[in-house]
Structures are given as C-alpha cells and as structure tokens.
Amino acid sequence: MSDIHANLTALKSVLEDAGSRTPPYEAVWCLGDTVGYGPDPNECVELIRTLPGLVCLIGNHDEAALGMTQLTRFNHDARAAAAWTQDVLTEESASFLKALPSETSVDNFTMAHGSPRQPVWEYILDPRTADANFGEFETDYCLVGHSHLPLIFQRSSADALAISKTVAWNQASPLSPRMILNPGSVGQPRDMDPRAAYAILDLKSKTWEARRAAYEISEVQLRMLKAGLPERQALRLVAGW
Numbered sequence: 590m591s592d593i594h595a596n597l598t599a600l601k602s603v604l605e606d607a608g609s610r611t612p613p614y615e616a617v618w619c620l621g622d623t624v625g626y627g628p629d630p631n632e633c634v635e636l637i638r639t640l641p642g643l644v645c646l647i648g649n650h651d652e653a654a655l656g657m658t659q660l661t662r663f664n665h666d667a668r669a670a671a672a673w674t675q676d677v678l679t680e681e682s683a684s685f686l687k688a689l690p691s692e693t694s695v696d697n698f699t700m701a702h703g704s705p706r707q708p709v710w711e712y713i714l715d716p717r718t719a720d721a722n723f724g725e726f727e728t729d730y731c732l733v734g735h736s737h738l739p740l741i742f743q744r745s746s747a748d749a750l751a752i753s754k755t756v757a758w759n760q761a762s763p764l765s766p767r768m769i770l771n772p773g774s775v776g777q778p779r780d781m782d783p784r785a786a787y788a789i790l791d792l793k794s795k796t797w798e799a800r801r802a803a804y805e806i807s808e809v810q811l812r813m814l815k816a817g818l819p820e821r822q823a824l825r826l827v828a829g830w
Contacts, residue, residue: 591620593637596776623648625674627818631678649710652709699728699732702733732769740769745767764796772799783826787800
C-alpha cells in the first residue's frame with residue numbers, strides 16, 4: 590500500500606478488505622506518505638505500527654511534516670495541510686516517521702516512495718521515465734507510490750524498452766521480471782475512482798492483485814473541514830482526482 594495520507598477510514602477499509610481473504614495477509618509493505626492532506630496523521634501512524642511484518646518508507650509529505658523539506662516545494666493546499674500536520678503531529682509519531690528509510694529491498698523487491706533513481710520525489714508516470722529507472726535497481730521488481738495512480742511497467746530484457754501494462758482488478762496476475770509496480774493510493778486516489786487502492790502480493794505464487802476498498806468518504810471530509818484543512822482537498826476525495 591502507499592499514500593495513506595492521514596486517512597484513517599480508508600486505511601481501515603483496506604485492512605478489512607485484505608483481512609477478509611483466505612489466507613489473511615502476513616505482512617504489510619507501506620511505500621510512504623503515511624501522513625499529509627488528511628485529518629488523522631497520528632491515528633494512522635499508530636495503526637500502521639501495529640501491523641504484522643511491517644516494512645514502511647518515508648515519503649515527501651512525511652518529510653514535510655517533519656520539517657525535513659521546505660514547504661515552498663508544495664502547492665498552496667498541500668503546503669497548508671503540511672503546516673497543519675506539523676502542528677498536530679505527536680512526538681511519538683514524528684519519531685516513528687523520522688526513523689523510516691527512503692528505500693529498501695526485501696525478497697527480490699526494491700521499494701521506494703517515488704523511484705529508485707530519486708526515492709522521495711520522482712514520479713514514474715510513463716514508460717520513458719520507467720525505462721530510465723530500470724537501470725537503478727538490481728532486483729527483479731520495484732514497488733513505488735507517490736503518483737496516487739495504479740500503474741505497471743515492464744521491461745523484458747536489458748535492451749528492450751519499457752512498456753505500460755494494463756492493471757487487472759481483482760484477479761491475481763502473474764509477475765515476470767522485470768517490473769515496476771504502483772498499487773495506487775489508499776487515502777487519496779487520483780485515477781477517477783474514489784475507492785481506496787492497494788494490492789495483494791503473493792510471494793509464493795508470484796502474483797499481484799490490484800484491489801479497491803470502498804469507505805465512508807463523507808466521514809473523512811467532515812473531519813477535514815472541522816480541522817480547518819483545505820476544502821478542495823476534501824472535495825477531491827469524492828471524485829478520486
């Protein structure tokens with residue numbers, strides 16, 4: 590999962606959806622931006638910390654909440670949300686986020702929030718950018734977030750060009766070297782589908798299953814508005830943009 594963005598309701602829906610499967614999930618890999626935009630930064634950190642087999646990365650909004658990134662790098666709404674998050678983030682939550690790596694590798698999977706070339710900030714949105722990043726990791730697979738878009742790129746050999754592959758929802762699709770995969774965003778999807786996005790990775794069968802989980806968006810919107818967070822960020826949750 591990636592880009593929870595302080596949306597506790599969406600995070601709980603994803604965990605409930607994943608937990609209803611047989612067998613249930615054994616580990617959670619979180620690709621960054623646990624906080625930012627949403628109204629529940631501390632609650633999301635607290636819940637994430639309890640999850641089994643947790644591997645968690647730091648994202649650009651996490652860095653902003655810690656004062657590690659200048660807020661001028663963000664647009665007006667993101668800057669306002671980051672400033673609010675800085676004010677409400679507890680010392681315990683800040684300590685957890687500050688200790689997170691920007692990239693890591695587990696079981697033949699490289700993980701980065703943005704890209705293996707620029708772990709925190711670069712967006713991989715197209716085959717050309719994906720192609721430039723395949724030379725930056727040695728594992729067969731790379732998992733990224735940051736764009737809030739479910740995406741899959743593949744390069745079959747060192748001299749081939751990367752191609753974009755269609756995301757197949759709710760079906761276990763076989764993995765084959767080499768791939769860059771993005772599960773989309775839990776807390777703020779931007780592919781015109783407001784449901785929380787995540788994926789089930791089966792290391793034994795080597796499959797990737799993209800999934801969506803519906804949640805009560807109005808609950809999150811009310812908490813955002815009550816907290817004084819930007820109205821535009823609350824409105825965009827309904828349409829998934």
